[in-house]
Amino acid sequence: MGSSGLHTDGNGVAGTLEEIFTTEITVAERICQSCGTRAAIGAHRAYQGAGVVLRCPHCGDLGARVGMQGDHHHVLELRGTWVLNRSS
Amino acid sequence: MGTVTEVREETPRARTIVLDVPEWPDHLAGQHVDVRLTAADGYQAQRSYSIASPPGEAGLALTVERIDDGEVSPYLADELRVGDSFELRGPIGGYFTWQVHDGGPLLLVAGGSGLVPLMAMVRHRRREASEVDTRLLLSVGSWNDALYQAELAETPRQGVACRYTLTRHWDAHWAGWTRRVDAEMLGAVGPGPEDRPLIFVCGPTPFVEHVADLFVALGHEAGRVRTERFGPTGG
Numbered sequence: 001m002g003s004s005g006l007h008t009d010g011n012g013v014a015g016t017l018e019e020i021f022t023t024e025i026t027v028a029e030r031i032c033q034s035c036g037t038r039a040a041i042g043a044h045r046a047y048q049g050a051g052v053v054l055r056c057p058h059c060g061d062l063g064a065r066v067g068m069q070g071d072h073h074h075v076l077e078l079r080g081t082w083v084l085n086r087s088s
Numbered sequence: 089m090g091t092v093t094e095v096r097e098e099t100p101r102a103r104t105i106v107l108d109v110p111e112w113p114d115h116l117a118g119q120h121v122d123v124r125l126t127a128a129d130g131y132q133a134q135r136s137y138s139i140a141s142p143p144g145e146a147g148l149a150l151t152v153e154r155i156d157d158g159e160v161s162p163y164l165a166d167e168l169r170v171g172d173s174f175e176l177r178g179p180i181g182g183y184f185t186w187q188v189h190d191g192g193p194l195l196l197v198a199g200g201s202g203l204v205p206l207m208a209m210v211r212h213r214r215r216e217a218s219e220v221d222t223r224l225l226l227s228v229g230s231w232n233d234a235l236y237q238a239e240l241a242e243t244p245r246q247g248v249a250c251r252y253t254l255t256r257h258w259d260a261h262w263a264g265w266t267r268r269v270d271a272e273m274l275g276a277v278g279p280g281p282e283d284r285p286l287i288f289v290c291g292p293t294p295f296v297e298h299v300a301d302l303f304v305a306l307g308h309e310a311g312r313v314r315t316e317r318f319g320p321t322g323g
Contacts, residue, residue: 015122026183042183
């Protein structure tokens with residue numbers, strides 16, 4: 001994956017992710033199934049179109065795909081290992 | 089819903105909107121809100137805007153830069169008047185935030201209006217009378233684009249070292265940097281990797297990626313470099 005200007009990052013989609021997870025999720029971390037990089041969700045690349053795609057900030061491999069069908073129905077595909085820490 | 093209580097012109101292209109938001113749960117420096125505008129025909133457009141005001145201050149301040157072909161920013165930056173209200177959701181985010189107890193040294197690098205969330209951190213630091221070593225580097229096209237000039241001129245007295253680089257236009261009197269951010273500039277701003285500063289970089293995506301790469305190449309720990317990118321379809 002090149003680093004084009006066509007993406008933002010997990011911070012920019014934090015509102016959408018919070019709707020789905022019902023908690024602040026950008027401080028959670030994800031371990032990439034492809035390159036092993038451990039990075040905060042906020043640091044992931046985010047691509048927005050009809051839905052949201054998150055990619056590993058290091059290798060660009062798919063981390064999450066979020067589809068939105070109306071305001072309250074989401075379809076979610078998660079890849080890699082997600083590490084959620086309640087105390088943080 | 090937020091109701092506009094004050095509008096301040098910041099630059100020819102940006103203004104600050106101060107809002108009264110009933111039952112605002114307060115926020116952390118660096119967080120943002122999602123603003124949703126609904127047209128008469130039901131069409132909705134949503135954008136994220138960083139909060140410029142520090143936690144605990146009455147009035148939630150957003151600084152909005154106009155993007156000419158944007159869907160939301162022309163309304164916020166040109167048309168909105170005191171007394172108007174609009175729908176907003178927040179505070180949002182947690183990764184790109186700083187609190188006084190997170191410590192420092194603090195190294196803040198902004199491209200253009202990427203300064204807004206970093207300004208909330210500077211204001212938070214001042215409000216809490218923190219003495220954390222803080223350095224701020226601003227990259228802007230021209231002096232006219234630089235936000236919060238008068239306020240930042242006062243920060244050296246509060247222990248915040250603030251430096252500028254102008255990348256497009258400058259006049260003969262300008263004594264500061266006139267180039268893209270590079271490794272030499274970051275070295276001059278400091279602190280170096282041996283001091284393990286907490287680094288926050290915010291701006292357009294290419295700027296943020298360039299600066300974050302420089303920091304890592306200089307030997308800073310990737311885990312202490314936090315980034316927030318603006319989208320190409322902003323506005």
